[in-house]
Amino acid sequence: MPATPPPPPVSEEERTRLRSRIKRLLKERDAVLVAHYYVDEDLQRLAEETGGCVADSLEMARFGNAHPARTLVVAGVRFMGETAKILNPEKRVLMPTLQAECSLDLGCPASLFIPFCDAHPDRQVVVYSNTSAEVKARADWVVTSSIAVKLIEHLKARGEKILWAPDRHLGTYIQHVTGADMLLWNATCVVHDEFKGQALAALKRQHPDAAVIAHPESPTAVLDLADVIGSTSQLIEAAKNLPQQKLIVATDRGIFYKMKQAAPGKILMAAPTAGEGATCESCAHCPWMAMNALANLAEVLETGTNEVHVEETVRVKALRATQRMLDFAASIRQKNHGD
Known part of the structure; x- marks a missing residue:
């Protein structure tokens, strides 16, 4: 769980002041706000009101890649900022906090994952977007939950065996739906x-x-x-x-x-988080998503701190698997449109 607590609540007067300041800074900095569905609704509303985007991780990546703004401000968790930088090396990518992690990312460290992949060279490596740039760089495919089943069906039809990481619940569900031969990494989302x-x-x-x-x-x-x-x-x-x-x-x-x-x-x-075996570590809200707030968003726009960097050799390798995801998602949209 995060060592840094979520920002304290602010008064309505302070919220109004911060919102005005952020809107002004977004214009001045040629920046656009891209927010995940799980962050505070104040940030989601701001993204809507300023021409930004509120979306899942796939659409966040797609929107940031297509938008002309020179600076992308990603309200979410660290892998989302990294994905934005992987796709947009020429743009500046900022986050309200760089301390916002993801339990799936943390549960799949590259130092352990890469040797695991090397031990199974006969399998296509498919990693969920909730992973580090280094893990994406080792993958054959990156995938989000919105297209995961269709991608695994596609690979199964090609006769491929799959190495899946990191979420075992999602992997088990996909395996059940598709019947694919999948070797699953063992990590879960705390929420x-x-x-x-x-x-x-x-x-x-x-x-x-x-x-x-x-x-x-x-x-x-x-x-x-x-x-x-x-x-x-x-x-x-x-x-x-x-x-x-x-x-x-x-x-x-x-x-x-x-x-x-x-x-x-x-x-x-x-849905309830209470019951047998409950620890209520999350209580249906990601503690890292909760670290994104109006105050640190305004601060990062003012100072330009919390910039996301991805080492270039890692970025190029991670781009290959990430671009495959976007291309595959585009082919699904085109097929559905054609239908």
């Missing part, structure tokens, strides 16, 4: 791993008219109870389209800001 199947079943009994929507980083016992399983963007779409008026949501509660926009009037309930 999604806290959701409890027994407690979720009890909540469903209390609300039999509710649909359960879950991110595939959740444990199998939770996914077995889900009506919809998908990436953050897919869950927002499901919230809009499902007929149920009550939704039990098994992902970071930061998503509620955009989910309420997509499905106004629906009742959103966080």
Whole structure:
């Protein structure tokens, strides 16, 4: 868990002052704000109001790559800033804090992962975007949860065996859906791993008219109870389209800001993190995402500190697998558009 606590709350007057300052600085610095669904809603709202982007990690990468701004400000966790720099070496990439880690990234250190890959040379190395630049540099493919199943289906159809990292819950889910031969790295997300199947079943009994929507980083016992399983963007779409008026949501509660926009009037309930084996380390919110705030966002725009750097030889290698992800995602969009 992060050693640095989240920033303290600020008054409404201070929030208004910080928001005005950030908007002015974004213009002055030729910068655009790219925010993940899991950060504080103040930052998501700012990104919307200033022509930036609120999205999952795939769309964040795509948006930052296409936007003409010379500076990208990434509100999220460290691997997201690294991905922006991998794709945009000519741009300056800043983050409100460089201390915002990811348990999946931390759980897959390059020093251990690279020898593991070397020991299995017959497998295509597919890594989740929640990994360091060094791990991406060793991979054949980078993937996000929104396209993971389709990519593994594609590789399976080519007769490939897969080495998957780092999230074992997501890997297990993909393996179940696709039937692919997958060797799984053993790491989990501190948020999604806290959701409890027994407690979720009890909540469903209390609300039999509710649909359960879950991110595939959740444990199998939770996914077995889900009506919809998908990436953050897919869950927002499901919230809009499902007929149920009550939704039990098994992902970071930061998503509620955009989910309420997509499905106004629906009742959103966080899936339970209490129950047998509970430690409540996250309580449905990423402690590292919570480190992004208005104050440190304003500070980084003012000072230009917290710039993300990726060593060039690592960046070039990581770009290959990351660009493959973007190209594959584009081919899916083109096929769907053609259909």
